[in-house]
Amino acid sequence: MKTRNKILLGAANVLLAAGLIRIMGLWDWIYFNKSFLSAALFLLTVEGSGRTAAQMKENGRKGRTAFFLSWLLCFTEILGASLRLLENQGGVTITVGTVAWMAGAAFGFSWILEPFFFWLLGIRWQPKAAGKRSLNQVFFLCWAVLFVGWLPCFFAFYPGLYCYDMIWQWQMFASGSYSTHHPLIHTLFSGGVIELGKILFGSYERGLALHSLVQMLLLTGAMAFSLRYLAKIRVPRAVWLLIAGFYLLFPFFPVSGISTTKDILFGGLMLVVFVCLSDMVRERKIYRGLPLAGFLVVLILMGLFRNNAVYGIAFLVACLLLWALAVFVREKKKDEFLLKLALIFAVGILGMEGGFIGLKKGLDAQQGSVAEMLSMPMQQMARTYVYHQEEMDENDLKELFSFIPEDNLSRYKYYVSDPVKSGTDQAYLEENLGEFVKLWVRLGLQFPGEYLLAPVYNMMGLWYLGGDSSCYVEYQMSQPFDQEHAVETRSLLPGLKEVYSWFTDIHLQTYLPMVSMVFYTSFYVWMVLLAGAESFGRGEKKTLVLPLFLGGYILTLALGPCITVRYLLGVMMAAPVLFIQSVMLPERQKKKTPGEKSGE
Numbered sequence: 093m094k095t096r097n098k099i100l101l102g103a104a105n106v107l108l109a110a111g112l113i114r115i116m117g118l119w120d121w122i123y124f125n126k127s128f129l130s131a132a133l134f135l136l137t138v139e140g141s142g143r144t145a146a147q148m149k150e151n152g153r154k155g156r157t158a159f160f161l162s163w164l165l166c167f168t169e170i171l172g173a174s175l176r177l178l179e180n181q182g183g184v185t186i187t188v189g190t191v192a193w194m195a196g197a198a199f200g201f202s203w204i205l206e207p208f209f210f211w212l213l214g215i216r217w218q219p220k221a222a223g224k225r226s227l228n229q230v231f232f233l234c235w236a237v238l239f240v241g242w243l244p245c246f247f248a249f250y251p252g253l254y255c256y257d258m259i260w261q262w263q264m265f266a267s268g269s270y271s272t273h274h275p276l277i278h279t280l281f282s283g284g285v286i287e288l289g290k291i292l293f294g295s296y297e298r299g300l301a302l303h304s305l306v307q308m309l310l311l312t313g314a315m316a317f318s319l320r321y322l323a324k325i326r327v328p329r330a331v332w333l334l335i336a337g338f339y340l341l342f343p344f345f346p347v348s349g350i351s352t353t354k355d356i357l358f359g360g361l362m363l364v365v366f367v368c369l370s371d372m373v374r375e376r377k378i379y380r381g382l383p384l385a386g387f388l389v390v391l392i393l394m395g396l397f398r399n400n401a402v403y404g405i406a407f408l409v410a411c412l413l414l415w416a417l418a419v420f421v422r423e424k425k426k427d428e429f430l431l432k433l434a435l436i437f438a439v440g441i442l443g444m445e446g447g448f449i450g451l452k453k454g455l456d457a458q459q460g461s462v463a464e465m466l467s468m469p470m471q472q473m474a475r476t477y478v479y480h481q482e483e484m485d486e487n488d489l490k491e492l493f494s495f496i497p498e499d500n501l502s503r504y505k506y507y508v509s510d511p512v513k514s515g516t517d518q519a520y521l522e523e524n525l526g527e528f529v530k531l532w533v534r535l536g537l538q539f540p541g542e543y544l545l546a547p548v549y550n551m552m553g554l555w556y557l558g559g560d561s562s563c564y565v566e567y568q569m570s571q572p573f574d575q576e577h578a579v580e581t582r583s584l585l586p587g588l589k590e591v592y593s594w595f596t597d598i599h600l601q602t603y604l605p606m607v608s609m610v611f612y613t614s615f616y617v618w619m620v621l622l623a624g625a626e627s628f629g630r631g632e633k634k635t636l637v638l639p640l641f642l643g644g645y646i647l648t649l650a651l652g653p654c655i656t657v658r659y660l661l662g663v664m665m666a667a668p669v670l671f672i673q674s675v676m677l678p679e680r681q682k683k684k685t686p687g688e689k690s691g692e
Contacts (some may be wrong), residue, residue, distance in 0.1 A: 093145035101203060102137035106130050106498050108197035114172055115190045116184030117154060118263040128605070133258055140204035147210045157629035158209035159202055160194060164197035166205060172556030175549060186545070213626050215675060220326050230323045235316035238340055245346035248588040251297050252304030254579050256658070258282060258352035263573040273460030276451040277396040278354040291443075294641065300579050300668045304350040307357065313351045314360035316337040318669055321367045325374065327672055335668050343595050344565050344611070345656050345665075351566060354397050355658040361394035362401075362662030366641060378432045388440060395444030396451075400652075402444045404645035409437045411640050431636065462525065463516045467509040467594050469532045470496065474504040474512040476539045484535070486519040491531050495521055506549035507561045510656035539687025559601050562613040564656045567593040613660040617646060619667040623674035628665045638670050 102426040113124050124130055148155035171194055178184035225233070238453025246252070254262075255276050264270050285306055288300030319339070322332050339345060348356050368387045372378055380388050395401045412434035419427045451457070463470070473492060478501065481489065492501070500515030521528060536543045555560030567589075572578040583589045609615045624639035642663050649659055657664070 093142055098138045098141050101141050101448045102134040105137045105200040106134050112197050115185050136204050140261040141373050144203045144206040157625050159206045161209045162202035162205040163198050167556050170194045172558045177625035198515050217328050220328050227320050231316050231320040234319045235313050238312035241345040247584040250584050252350040254352050255570045270455045270457035272457050275354050275397050282462045294405035294577050308349040314363045319369050343592050359661030363665045364390050366666040391440040392443035396447045404648045407644035409434050418498050428647045459585045461518050463513050468651045470512050471509045472543045475546045476503045476535050476542045477501045478504045527574050541665045554617050557614050562655045563611045569628050616664045616667040625669045626675045635674050
């Protein structure tokens with residue numbers, strides 16, 4: 093790049109940054125124009141743009157991929173910071189023009205950041221020598237170490253954490269009156285284990301302790317299965333130990349392991365499915381016989397433990413079929429691998445749907461509330477009410493209050509829909525669903541800006557690295573639904589309980605600069621995005637199946653009630669494995685290296 097162009101780009105970045113500061117209303121806080129900050133940005137741009145231009149010339153495909161990732165990260169961080177400032181203190185101008193300015197600023201700043209992504213996409217590791225232990229020995233050893241390593245957390249919160257939706261699910265199990273609002277298989281599993289513990293050991297406290305131990309055993313088993321796979325593909329010892337340490341020490345994992353929510357077992361099953369899919373993609377071979385049967389069983393169980401998981405699998409099947417069609421049109425041949433994968437996952441969908449129907453009929457379960465599927469429309473209407481109630485038509489307000497009480501509308505929070513939808517009159521909503529939809533459309537046409545902002549805010553945990561409520565984990569026991577089933581925390585390690593409970597949004601953002609990123613769900617979504625971009629950039633298109641699998645599930649959360657750790661637990665456990673394979677994995681060898689066969 094010519095020196096003149098570097099200087100022009102540097103000057104443009106200074107002007108773009110100054111404009112951002114005005115858009116965000118920070119000119120009284122950040123003295124950019126009359127400080128060395130503007131000169132530093134100018135110099136960084138002059139230096140970085142030269143390197144970026146050289147890398148683009150060196151490897152155009154990788155350079156463009158790195159530049160796109162740089163732009164996307166800069167834009168989402170600028171937009172996310174602006175939205176948080178707008179919501180928490182005001183003074184930010186959000187219009188089509190200011191968003192376009194943000195996008196332009198992100199383009200300018202990308203000339204500085206691109207070399208980092210270019211380097212990141214170029215990292216490779218060499219397979220280590222085959223270990224002395226067999227893969228099964230690795231699996232059982234890891235399983236034992238992880239389980240024992242999590243026991244202190246179990247004792248800290250003894251007998252476990254009765255929380256989240258288990259309040260209603262345990263009541264369903266105790267009364268025998270079921271609803272499909274929560275996965276029936278999880279209601280049966282969790283309620284059954286707790287009741288079994290009560291029968292065997294004499295109290296619901298010990299029943300909950302049994303549930304915690306069983307769930308920990310299953311979740312650490314899934315993690316050990318993942319570590320076994322990493323040993324099979326022979327990642328470097330340092331990388332393997334880093335991921336093993338992540339599974340063992342990351343505080344949200346053991347706390348989740350003793351929490352009574354469907355998402356824990358679902359996350360473990362998702363990890364197992366992901367590892368098996370990774371194995372098939374890497375070997376370019378579809379499982380047969382017992383391995384295939386086992387894979388299908390785990391896949392179907394995964395879907396049964398979360399009602400909306402089937403939509404993520406359907407997304408993957410659609411992508412695989414479209415991909416296979418594109419290959420056929422372009423190359424005039426069938427891609428057997430893609431078609432067989434699509435068939436396997438389609439069979440999995442049929443199994444999930446059959447399981448849903450069988451459980452519903454067998455338990456005579458009532459249909460779940462329609463309000464759960466309307467989380468986002470309710471958020472949009474509540475946001476409109478909070479910011480524009482004086483502009484709304486009186487008849488529209490009256491009709492809105494008939495669906496959602498005014499008090500609940502006033503409790504609108506941009507990152508979670510529960511405060512709003514909890515007050516919904518379910519019966520009235522179902523009887524008047526058509527009128528609700530008409531009101532939703534009418535308000536949306538009148539206030540389109542709020543309807544656009546509501547989902548963007550609600551999904552910040554998927555795209556904004558700057559930190560939000562997505563690190564939320566429950567550390568307290570919920571109130572029992574009756575005195576007979578009351579269970580209280582009796583911590584055997586109260587000091588350790590305080591350590592685990594320290595990991596909250598306010599502490600992470602205040603005391604752990606930069607490191608705090610790994611505690612937020614968006615960090616792992618970005619790992620999936622990076623892996624997909626790298627697979628595309630390297631031309632290893634078959635490995636795109638893996639980010640598509642995780643991405644399909646992530647998309648199902650976009651219109652959900654909120655984004656928190658429990659919803660993305662499976663993604664958080666699988667993302668490091670995906671990143672290692674897609675970003676750091678060397679080109680696949682056609683022939684097996686010596687010693688690989690003995691390690692299988």
